[in-house]
Amino acid sequence: MLDDKNPAFTPLSEIGEFGLIERLKNKTKRNLPSTAIGIGDDAAVLNHSDKTQTVVTTDLLVENVHFDFTYTPVKHLGYKCIAVNISDLAAMGATPTSILVSIAASNRVTLEAIEELYSGMQLACEKYNVEIVGGDTSSSLSGMVINITAIGTVEEGKAILRNGGNDTDLIVVSGDLGGAYMGLQVLEREKQVFKENPLVQPDLSEYEYLLQRQLKPEARVDILPMLNDLGVHPTTMIDISDGLSSEILHICKASNVGCRIYEEKIPIDPSVFKVCEEMKINAVTAAMNGGEDYELLMTIPVTDFEKIKGNPHLTVIGHLTGKDLTPYLVTNTGEVLVIKAQGWNTYK
């Protein structure tokens, strides 16, 4: 996990918007060849070489809707908000190059907190070899708002979309699922304990993997190069931000196919099962509907099965279907359930 500091505090009003921009600019400069002009003009200018297309994605994060400072270290938040946008680019088969960061902060937020946020972002920029090339800083009346735009490139026509699935394709997922959601449940439980008794010092060491999945997720930029090496070309790809149910439905809808996912095949870490038992939550439900794992869900031609068989990073969890366009989950007891949209309604 990332180190946290205990900083001294400077109100943002002391350095003003231009002072803040100056400090952030110096902190984030990386001299990547993709950056022709970075922070400091009306817009950034990017070098994207011939025969590529530009790929862009954006994410808006609102305090107490998407993150909670009672249990989210600000540096982790910075890392995560870059990583999850890189994840969207990875799911397109794109190579990330540049990031724009907009932040609105209320006057209770200090310069040090913003710098800590940026140092988390900076760590992610180094990890994923991207550069912050611009953004906007502004005030808010309550809470922090962060908008990230991530930009990358893809070879012309090589973007991996959601609509390329064929009715015999295998459904494959990277890594394991449900961990990020159960990490959140642990944090929410500790928040309640803390509210009731602020003196209790929780020992969360046994939940380390789950907390890391929730607080410091990584984008699977390693998967596509590995698949290329194996000679496997996914027909669809999407990152798992809202949960497996929601993402497979996107693929089925866009590709006009159905699917069968087998419960017993879904990769779930033993620590997820353990904490699910503790909390009386069904582990498969956590994997299907929990979200925020930022693993890649993809479909590949069935003829490529031998190439990925036994690969420790990839698990075949089912297959697409042609005639019946219903998306099914086949349970361990052989029951066949219809997968429903679980994309959470944030407006409730």
Add this chain to the structure above:
Amino acid sequence: MLDDKNPAFTPLSEIGEFGLIERLKNKTKRNLPSTAIGIGDDAAVLNHSDKTQTVVTTDLLVENVHFDFTYTPVKHLGYKCIAVNISDLAAMGATPTSILVSIAASNRVTLEAIEELYSGMQLACEKYNVEIVGGDTSSSLSGMVINITAIGTVEEGKAILRNGGNDTDLIVVSGDLGGAYMGLQVLEREKQVFKENPLVQPDLSEYEYLLQRQLKPEARVDILPMLNDLGVHPTTMIDISDGLSSEILHICKASNVGCRIYEEKIPIDPSVFKVCEEMKINAVTAAMNGGEDYELLMTIPVTDFEKIKGNPHLTVIGHLTGKDLTPYLVTNTGEVLVIKAQGWNTYK
């Protein structure tokens, strides 16, 4: 100005995030050749032709910090937030192609309000020939937050930056200044009147130009093609979002020059003088520090003076200086004042 409707109301919770995205997607589709893949995948894919660079800018707008729904029609807000980002691209000499829109709205915001916002955005997209290619929708606990990312292209090496100014260059501004700020003052005054007596129906027709400058600014995408036709190549360019003082300081600092701006040369509309007199505000102060005019401030070689002399869209307001790096305003009475940074500190 834009027409406002009196809509029926649907809570966003009724259609959910996916329902909202589906509606917005259909509303915004334009089939521009620059859009390879628009809304609906993990990221958008853009066709940017060879020998161009990608230009990106972003802006975060927070309710009651950057806009106030008591006097901002939601459709105008939609138009404005696109126009001001196009303005940043225009100030780089770039051709805008694509827009990403992130919105967080609280549950008091209705579907109809969001659609009205998007119809204003859509109008701006048509005017500036750009397309909304992606974004994010989310909830907020209080107030609306909008983040716009605008993307465009510029011929390799042809971006107009802030650092190209030479010590004899003329300082030129498009259009006129101070109108947007005085429009805001009129709206703020009417808000106070309304608070005291909600039955008063204000007659704002005499302020129409000022209100239009504030509520529906246009990006000066017409200026660069005109300059190209005249054979004039600006050495620096910036858009006036924070006021003339702040913008000329950016140019002076980046170009390592000083300047002399002549008060009597600053283009100010008669209606600005009129309302400034009414409100006891100095019109030159409104022009220098008011901001939000979204005109272009540029410098051009002194040898190009004849080419723009008498041009109704352009006014020479002063010149850069070499030896003395201080930025000066020369008043009508011949006084020489040092121009100070007035970029408003939003954190106070």
